[in-house]
Amino acid sequence: MQAYEFINNLIPPLKLTDRAGMALAWMEEIRIDSLPVTDQGRFLGFISDEVIFDLNEPEKPIGSIELEAGSCWVYSNKHIYDVLRVASEHQSNLVAVLDRENTYLGVVTMEDAISAFADSLSIKSQGSVLILSLAMTDYHLSEISRLVESENTKILSSFITNDPLDDSKIKLTLKLDKPELRHVKATLERFGYWVIDHYQEETGVSGEEDRIGNLLRFLDI
Structure with missing residues (x-):
C-alpha cells in the first residue's frame, strides 16, 4: 500500500x-x-x-x-x-x-x-468495533487477542490513539469479525479491561454511507 x-x-x-x-x-x-x-x-x-x-x-x-x-x-x-x-x-x-x-x-x-x-483496517468487513481504555504499559495485544479468541471471535485489525481524557492512557480500537459483542465484552471486563464504547453491526447492512460510518466510528471521529 x-x-x-x-x-x-x-x-x-x-x-x-x-x-x-x-x-x-x-x-x-x-x-x-x-x-x-x-x-x-x-x-x-x-x-x-x-x-x-x-x-x-x-x-x-x-x-x-x-x-x-x-x-x-x-x-x-x-x-x-x-x-x-x-x-x-x-x-x-x-x-x-x-x-x-x-x-x-x-x-x-x-x-x-x-x-x-x-480496506487495510477491514472496515468493510462485517463485524463489530470495540474500544478499550488502558495504560500503555498494560497494552499486550497477544493477551487481548487470546481473550477475544476464547469467545470464538477474531481481531481483524486494531488501532491505537491517545485518550483525550487521560494523557496516561491510550484508546485501543478493535475490529472484530463477529457482530455479537456481549460475550467478548464480558470476558475482557472480567480480566480488568475497561470497555468504553462498542458498535455492533446489523447483518445485511451495506452501502457507501454505512461503510463511511463504520470508518468514522472505527477512528472514533
Missing part, C-alpha cells in the same frame, strides 16, 4: 505559465478545489480555487501567485498512512508524490487514501 499505487492520473499539474482562469476551469471540470503546480518536474505547491476567486484576475499567470503547502508531499514508496498524516498536517485534500530524485509523479486524493486506509 505505497503512495505511488494510489496516484490519481486524472488530476493534471499546472505550469507557472498557465493562467488563473484556465486553472479554475480545470478545477470546475474535474470537480476539485485545488491543483498541484510544477516547474520542470519539480513540485512547487498547490493553488486553490478560493485564492483564484479572491484575486479575480483570470489572466494572471500561476507563477505570480503565492502557492500553498509546498511541503505537502511524500516519497512514492511511503505507506498510505504517511499520505494521511501529511494531508492532516497541512489540512489538504491532495498530497503530492515524488520519487527519490524529487521528481513529481502525481497526487493522491484524500478520498482514495481514506478508501485504501479503510
